[in-house]
Amino acid sequence: MSKGSLLSAIRLTKSFAGVHALRGASFDLRGGEVHALVGENGAGKSTLIKIVTGALRADDGEIFINGEAVRDNSPSHSRSLGVAAIYQQPALFPELTVAENIAMGRERSAAFARVDWKARRLMAKELLDRVGARILPDTLAGELSMPQQQLVEIARALGADAKILILDEPTASLSEEDTQNLFRVIRDLRDAGVGMIYISHRLEELQAIADRVTVLRDGQTIETREMSNTSREDLIRLMVGRELSAVFPKRKVEFGDVVFELRNFGSSSSGISSIDLAIRAGEIVGVAGLVGAGRTELAKTIFGLDPPDSGEILLRGKSIHVGHPCEAIEHGIAYLPEDRRRHGVVLDFPISSNITLASLGKLSGLFGLDLGKEKAIAIDYTRRLAVKTPAIYNAVSTLSGGNQQKVALSRWLMTKPSVLILDEPTQGIDVGAKAEIHELMTELAEQGVAILMISSELPEILGMSDRIAVMNDGTIVRIFDREQATQDKILAVALGHLSEPSASVDGGNSSALKN
Amino acid sequence: MGISRYKREISAALAYVVLLVVVGIVAPSFFDGGNIRDLVINNAPALLVAVGMTLVILVGQIDISIGSQFAVASVAAGLLAKTGMPMPFVAIFVLLIGAAMGALNGLLIGLLRLPSIIVTLAMLVLWRDALRWATEGAWVQDLPADFQWFGFGQRTGEIAIVVITLVVFGCFAWSLRNLIAGRKIYAVGSDDEAARLAGIEPRNVVFWVFLIMGGLTGVAAVLNAVRFSSIPGNAGTGLELKTIAAVVVGGTAITGGRGTMVGTLIGLALLGTIATALTFVGINPFWEKAIQGLIILAALVSDVALGRLERDGKYLAAHAGGTA
Numbered sequence: 001m002s003k004g005s006l007l008s009a010i011r012l013t014k015s016f017a018g019v020h021a022l023r024g025a026s027f028d029l030r031g032g033e034v035h036a037l038v039g040e041n042g043a044g045k046s047t048l049i050k051i052v053t054g055a056l057r058a059d060d061g062e063i064f065i066n067g068e069a070v071r072d073n074s075p076s077h078s079r080s081l082g083v084a085a086i087y088q089q090p091a092l093f094p095e096l097t098v099a100e101n102i103a104m105g106r107e108r109s110a111a112f113a114r115v116d117w118k119a120r121r122l123m124a125k126e127l128l129d130r131v132g133a134r135i136l137p138d139t140l141a142g143e144l145s146m147p148q149q150q151l152v153e154i155a156r157a158l159g160a161d162a163k164i165l166i167l168d169e170p171t172a173s174l175s176e177e178d179t180q181n182l183f184r185v186i187r188d189l190r191d192a193g194v195g196m197i198y199i200s201h202r203l204e205e206l207q208a209i210a211d212r213v214t215v216l217r218d219g220q221t222i223e224t225r226e227m228s229n230t231s232r233e234d235l236i237r238l239m240v241g242r243e244l245s246a247v248f249p250k251r252k253v254e255f256g257d258v259v260f261e262l263r264n265f266g267s268s269s270s271g272i273s274s275i276d277l278a279i280r281a282g283e284i285v286g287v288a289g290l291v292g293a294g295r296t297e298l299a300k301t302i303f304g305l306d307p308p309d310s311g312e313i314l315l316r317g318k319s320i321h322v323g324h325p326c327e328a329i330e331h332g333i334a335y336l337p338e339d340r341r342r343h344g345v346v347l348d349f350p351i352s353s354n355i356t357l358a359s360l361g362k363l364s365g366l367f368g369l370d371l372g373k374e375k376a377i378a379i380d381y382t383r384r385l386a387v388k389t390p391a392i393y394n395a396v397s398t399l400s401g402g403n404q405q406k407v408a409l410s411r412w413l414m415t416k417p418s419v420l421i422l423d424e425p426t427q428g429i430d431v432g433a434k435a436e437i438h439e440l441m442t443e444l445a446e447q448g449v450a451i452l453m454i455s456s457e458l459p460e461i462l463g464m465s466d467r468i469a470v471m472n473d474g475t476i477v478r479i480f481d482r483e484q485a486t487q488d489k490i491l492a493v494a495l496g497h498l499s500e501p502s503a504s505v506d507g508g509n510s511s512a513l514k515n
Numbered sequence: 516m517g518i519s520r521y522k523r524e525i526s527a528a529l530a531y532v533v534l535l536v537v538v539g540i541v542a543p544s545f546f547d548g549g550n551i552r553d554l555v556i557n558n559a560p561a562l563l564v565a566v567g568m569t570l571v572i573l574v575g576q577i578d579i580s581i582g583s584q585f586a587v588a589s590v591a592a593g594l595l596a597k598t599g600m601p602m603p604f605v606a607i608f609v610l611l612i613g614a615a616m617g618a619l620n621g622l623l624i625g626l627l628r629l630p631s632i633i634v635t636l637a638m639l640v641l642w643r644d645a646l647r648w649a650t651e652g653a654w655v656q657d658l659p660a661d662f663q664w665f666g667f668g669q670r671t672g673e674i675a676i677v678v679i680t681l682v683v684f685g686c687f688a689w690s691l692r693n694l695i696a697g698r699k700i701y702a703v704g705s706d707d708e709a710a711r712l713a714g715i716e717p718r719n720v721v722f723w724v725f726l727i728m729g730g731l732t733g734v735a736a737v738l739n740a741v742r743f744s745s746i747p748g749n750a751g752t753g754l755e756l757k758t759i760a761a762v763v764v765g766g767t768a769i770t771g772g773r774g775t776m777v778g779t780l781i782g783l784a785l786l787g788t789i790a791t792a793l794t795f796v797g798i799n800p801f802w803e804k805a806i807q808g809l810i811i812l813a814a815l816v817s818d819v820a821l822g823r824l825e826r827d828g829k830y831l832a833a834h835a836g837g838t839a
Contacts, residue, residue: 305712326714335712343712346705348772357702357713360695368693393520411713 005064006031006195007052007083007164012061013219014047016428021047023219024061029164029195034186036198036206036227039216040239040491041291041456045199048216049166052197053085054078065164084157085166088173090149092156094142099124101141102156127155131185147178154185165189166197171205172292183209201290201495203232215239232497240458240487248463249439251446255466256281257316259450260333260419262302264311270297272474273310279419279450284441286465287454287476289494294474295454296338299421302452303335304328315419329358334417336408338424338454340401344408347397351389352378354396355410362414381410386436402433409437413444420444422453426460438464458487472496523766523818524778531785538788542795550791556673556742558787559680560735562780565758566687567617567728569779572762573691574724575704575771576624576631580638581732581758584616585751587642588736593655593746596662602741610733616642617729618722625721639755646748655746663744676738683734688776700724704771753804760807761786764814786810 007029014022022044029035039045050056052063054073063070065081092101102124124137133151141149150170157165167186171179186196186209198210206213206227214224215238222238258278266273272294279285287295300306302313304322312319315331322328328335337343345354355378356363363369363377378392385406389399396407405425412420422441426434441464445451455461461468468480470493478493538545564581571578588609595605620638624631664672691697699720702710707717740746765782767774789810790803 303712324714324716325712326716329714337712342706343709346702346709346713346772348705349702353698353701357698357710357715360698364695368690369695369698371693 004030006066007197008064009048009052010062010064012048012051012058012063014051014056014059020219022051022058022061024221025216025219026221027197027214028224029197031163031195032190032193033211034190034196034198034209036200036210036213037216038200038203038206038213038235038239040458043216043239044219045216046168047219049085049168049197049199052078052164053083053166079160082161082163083166084160084162084164085168086150086153086157086170088169090146090153092141092144092149092152094140096141097138098128098135098141098144098152099137101152102127102137102159104156123159124155127159128152130158130188131155132181132188147174147182150174150182151185154189158189162194164195164197166199168199169201170198171200171202179205203235203495206235207232236488236491236495240491248460249435249442250284250464251442253282253442253445253466255283256448259316260452261314261317262311263314265301265308265313266310266475267297267301267306267308269309270294270301270306272297272301274475275311277469277476277479279452281418281448281450282445283466284445284451284453284464286461286468287452287471288456288458288461288468288490289471291456293471293494295471296423297474298471299335299337299423299452299454302328302421303333329415332416332418333421334358334412334415334419335421336405336412336423336425338427340405340408340427345396345404345411348395350393351382351387351396351399351407352392354407355381355414358411359414377414381414382407385410385440400430400433402429402436405429405433405437409440417449419450419452422451424455425453427456458490461485461490462487470494521766521775522821523773524775524781526817526821527765527778527781527785527814531781531788534785534788534792538792538796542792542797545792545795550795552673554787554791555677558783559676560739561754561757561761561787562680562783563683563731563735563738564754565761565779565783566684566776567731568755568758568762569765569767569774569776570687570691570700570724571631571728572759572767572769573704573771573774574700574721575707576721576724577759578620578631578635578725578728579755579759580616580620580635580642581728582751582754583639583642583646584613584729584732585736585739585754586748587616587646588613588733589740589746589750590646590650590655590748592737592740593658593662596659597655597657599659602661602665606734606737609737610730613733613736614726614730617732618726620729621722621725624725625718628718650748652748654748656744658744658746663741665741672741676742679734679738683731684776684780691776696720696723701772704773706772756804756807757786758783760811763811766814766818768818769815782814 005028009025009027011024011026012022013020013024025044025048027037027048037045047056051058054075054077057073063073070081093104099121103120121137128135128137131151131154133148133155135144135148135152141152144152170182174182189196200206210227212224213227213230213235215222215235217239257280259281261278262275265275275298277285287298289295297306301308302322304324304327307323313322314320320331322331322333341347346357352374356374360369363374375392382389382392387403387406389403396404399407426437441451441453453464462485466482468485468490469476470478470480470490472494473496480489564585568578568581591612592605592609595608596602620634623629623634660666665675667675691700699710699715702713702715703717703720710717736750739750761783762774762779763769763782764785765774765778765780767778786807789806793800793803
């Protein structure tokens with residue numbers, strides 16, 4: 001802990017169900033500085049922030065604010081210590097006025113205390129002036145634009161006497177002009193002595209706004225340095241700089257014909273556009289990109305959950321229409337969704353009916369569902385995928401994460417898909433089950449299934465994919481071949497830098513980016 | 516697996532057995548043949564409605580408009596019969612009228628995704644008052660000779676009602692377990708987004724469930740109407756409460772996704788028996804509705820308590836090294 005620290009987090013650790021999100025991360029913030037916090041998806045940024053704001057409790061480690069140890073942190077406790085966080089999506093009450101929203105963080109009175117509307121309005125006006133926002137205090141928050149709402153949030157934080165301001169991707173949806181305005185406000189606050197933690201994927205803007213930068217990787221603090229002598233390349237190197245730790249059971253598979261193809265595919269409602277991609281039988285295509293790049297949206301649109309409005313899907317060269325998941329299933333497309341517990345399985349259902357849910361037609365006989373056959377199929381899959389359970393009629397909710405995922409996967413294997421879309425197939429599951437799922441993917445590829453695998457874990461992407469499609473801003477900006485891809489290159493493209501140093505190869509697709 | 520999956524049905528059945536024993540000791544005359552026969556005949560139409568209600572609740576919705584639909588269907592049955600239409604056609608027609616009213620609910624709730632409690636509340640008022648306006652409160656009287664008991668005489672008519680009810684009940688109980696449609700109902704009720712991702716269209720499932728609910732209400736209205744020589748315009752008042760109560764008491768989760776037809780049968784038997792037994796035990800029958808309310812609360816509380824116990828049990832088992 002350095003002297004004059006406003007906030008210092010020391011050796012924080014936190015794990016969720018055995019998966020380490022933080023393993024001894026430290027962070028230090030001084031008054032009157034903008035301190036950038038960068039790292040890949042899953043590096044531990046959000047977890048660190050949530051521990052500081054009291055939304056989560058660390059398993060181990062300490063937090064000091066103004067030199068005093070923080071015990072029993074909670075959202076209200078951290079607020080009383082002057083910590084305020086502003087997220088990418090503004091969290092104002094849309095049905096309340098700006099003045100009421102600002103007062104929400106400040107007035108702390110009994111339920112029956114009378115509201116002093118005049119004072120409230122005056123205070124709001126003064127705070128809005130401080131952040132340079134020309135907004136009437138009586139406007140409904142829901143009527144404001146995104147950048148205006150952000151300024152109101154900052155005003156609210158100031159009203160609550162925030163000394164430590166956390167800005168999480170504040171510029172993600174701002175125009176250039178709004179960004180410059182926000183930066184001006186941030187500099188003013190810095191001069192007034194407020195310490196700010198600034199999280200952003202836009203590495204180039206850090207040069208303009210940050211004083212220091214801390215890089216997190218795999219839940220650990222890699223380095224803290226002055227921004228003035230740090231280049232974008234340095235940051236990318238620090239962010240990845242990881243060896244392929246796990247061993248991936250990827251085997252060379254002979255590719256067949258193109259099974260699945262997207263041509264100029266897009267959906268304005270889910271924010272994806274001009275996607276071109278072809279997958280051959282036996283091929284595993286990894287999809288990399290940052291959170292919000294449109295990876296899950298792409299999968300959902302292919303599967304018929306969101307309506308596409310441009311381009312086409314071709315299956316073995318024939319254009320198909322997918323308006324609903326059941327049509328996708330009929331065409332042999334399967335989708336293992338990202339949020340396993342919420343969407344991948346029906347938690348209250350027995351293992352057996354979870355496995356057969358997407359292919360009930362196969363169980364249909366003259367006298368209704370063939371429950372004997374269902375049992376046999378369920379036993380077969382639980383055995384083949386090594387689902388650890390005492391009985392196939394147990395509810396899926398009784399299984400561990402890895403075993404739930406195997407049940408979800410069994411459901412799609414039973415549909416005998418020719419195209420399998422896997423969305424974060426191994427997220428949050430233990431190492432053993434992870435290796436089994438990777439082995440299974442290789443087996444499926446050998447059987448000629450075309451696989452599209454979305455993953456935020458770069459080693460998994462590099463280890464399992466034959467080709468790697470990198471998404472940014474709703475489209476595929478680059479496709480790498482297995483041999484050419486490295487973590488640095490993928491991350492650079494995912495961050496939106498098309499002019500990455502050794503841009504000699506091209507997987508056949510690169511479309512221009514807006515910024 | 517096995518018994519633990521049906522523990523809610525089993526506890527309802529045990530409660531019923533206890534009730535029968537108590538009634539048997541306090542008022543043995545309750546078990547006279549005539550009384551039991553009345554009890555069964557009186558509740559047969561309600562069982563059909565409760566079957567539909569079980570589907571509606573399983574799929575995670577509710578229908579409080581069926582009492583009014585029942586009244587419309589009853590009056591329609593009488594008016595159609597008076598035109599000289601043969602009774603089998605009357606029955607089919609009324610079934611279709613019921614299905615049409617149900618389909619309207621299904622369209623609004625399933626396809627337009629409006630909340631079922633509000634839609635069916637509106638329908639409850641709408642059908643009831645439309646009927647009052649159309650009939651001006653008058654009963655349908657002077658029904659043709661072949662209307663009451665289908666023209667068979669009381670004895671045969673009663674047997675017909677019970678047989679029809681049991682056959683329909685049996686079909687639905689079997690289908691719910693053995694048909695794809697039944698599986699879809701459970702899946703949508705458990706988690707409609709997960710169901711959608713497995714290729715099921717929750718909107719269609721909800722639509723069909725409401726349509727079936729309406730059709731069953733139509734059939735129930737006919738079976739009920741033929742027991743009398745005239746049809747009141749206020750038939751079916753309170754039927755929604757009775758059937759929802761039967762479904763909940765029978766162990767079906769009000770949040771959907773869990774429950775069985777057999778549970779509903781037990782639930783209805785329990786409620787029907789209490790209603791009749793009150794007079795035998797010497798309690799003022801005005802208490803009937805209040806006691807129904809208490810039973811519903813008891814069922815909900817025990818359901819939550821059972822859920823808690825299960826979770827705690829699992830927790831303890833997990834923390835005691837997995838030995839359950």
